[in-house]
Amino acid sequence: MFKKLSALMLMLALAPAAANAFGVKDYHKEVMTGDNGKVECAACHGDAKRKTIPDATACEACHGTPADVAEMTKRADPHDIKVEPNPHDSLHYGTDLPCTYCHMEHKESKVYCNQCHEFTYPDMKR
């Protein structure tokens, strides 16, 4: 136990690095980098341990509530088949799906709906 802990603490000590080493997305680099030039993990992860998937409420600080986001991507006509449905206000799940099931910071994002559907969202930043 002690050995594992010390190994982990060593890792933590070596951890702070430039944003790109973490695979932080380009559009997030500025907001997630602290004054010292290091990534501020706490911006999303808060006090939680490393590799803990952040609570989606962390996204709300900048992006607004799920209802706000749903409004931003609202479709003029939800029945128009030429437009893919609003992923932030789904027929099946409303606005309940936490952001983190589609939007990944340190790896490629994916569309939760596409476990069943074939929606294309070309504007989604992967």
Add this chain to the structure above:
Amino acid sequence: MSEKQELNHSRRAILKGGMAMAATGLGVAVTGSAIAAPNTPESFDEVVDVIVVGSGFAGMSAALQAREGGASVMVIDKMPVFGGNSTINGGAMAVAGSSLQKEAGIQDDVNVMVEDMLKAGRGMNDVEMLKLVCDGTAESCEWLIGHGVKWKPFVQHFGGHSIQRVLQTVESSGAGIIRPMIKVAREQGVDMRNQVRMESFIQDDKGRVIGLEVREGYYFPKEKTGKIRRFGARKGVIMATGGFGNDVKYRMMQMPELNSDLDSTNHAGATSEALKQMMLIGANPIHLDQIQLGPWSSPDEKGFGTASQFATIATYPHGIVVDVRTGERFFNELADRKARADAIMTRRDDKHQPVYPVGFTNAAGAAKAQTLAWGMKYNVIKKADTLEELAEIYGMPADKLKAQVARWNEAVKNRDDKEFGRPMQEAILLEEGPWYAARMWPKVHYCMGGVRVNTRSEVLHLVTDKPIAGLYAAGEATGGIHGASRLGACAVAEGVVTGRNAGRICAAEKGINLKLS
């Protein structure tokens, strides 16, 4: 705190409770004493009257009914979203004696519905539970309307039912039932918790279920995510945990032929761990090898998709299904699901590979198919102006296809399908194009099996056949109601009726005192 510390802490907490299996995974040998030792903590992190596990038709109905009975209710779901399979299903409910049937002049009776379900179930059904479900459909239909559900203004004829008795939400989705129920539940103060996975039951020294050990903040399907917590239930725990249709490993233990080659209509969370936890404390598994394949799905898309709706509302009542090699029909398109799925899966080449049959109807037959445009957008449903063109698209012999359509039209005129004995109430003449078609192949859809319950929705013990105190189950998690094959639109009926039954009875129980930590 570090991740390692956290995990070890959690594991230690569980081991102390005697449920090694829950923490270390099913691959680990567990001694008899570890299973038998009741998990008896002195206190809980949170306590409510009723905990409902799962948030599909059965879970939400149970939660609302228990809340309306005055109980404090918490609903937990391991997934990031609520509704399980229910919110992605077709939203069709079989109702015996609905007001829509009366308006349409359709005579129906609870006993006729019971007879239809017994016939499809090959007589294997739990008749008492079956009667409870059918008897409750008309009243539950009204109850759903009162909770915001909107039905299409017509009654449909689904396969295996002797008459038209199927209502469907205007959304053509179970979401049209689940979303309104969640809205009402939240308004009424039901505590809705997603990302909370049940790990194991907590029982008192007499074996009564008094709560659950859960993993809160669980990120499906990452096993070790979240924190272990203990939730107490003064009146009881209602298991509305669905089936295991998407648990390939476990379903193959029951039916080896249902391997990973077969797709499923189920959501990714339709797995077996809740069922196993019930069995661990003595629940009696019934009919676990009765696993239904949906006969209306298409191999050209994932899951339930667009073709399933198209088949149930267009092709099956108003069109025909043919073997592409002969252009000829080969089964009763309105038989029960098992008969149809079995028939379709006989279409194979000499290497045993599927030869996907094609189901089609014309514009009049497809008039009510809401998913038609979506299916065409994703190239699952195809349009042809003439039968020759249809034959060309799917490589069928055009002359034989045309001869088959002519024979079918004769049968429609005579209101008698001499070849396969299909009910003809909804059959139409297939004389004019354009034609709409989809390739078909069954997908794993529903588990008829589950735990044995009585008409009070109490889970019965394997040895004594007496209720396990504090433990209720409803919906697909229970076994025996449908026997060998569930009829279409009867899962919503079962979920809502048995969920409400469990919620009502559990809420009326005298609660026990539980301590908060």
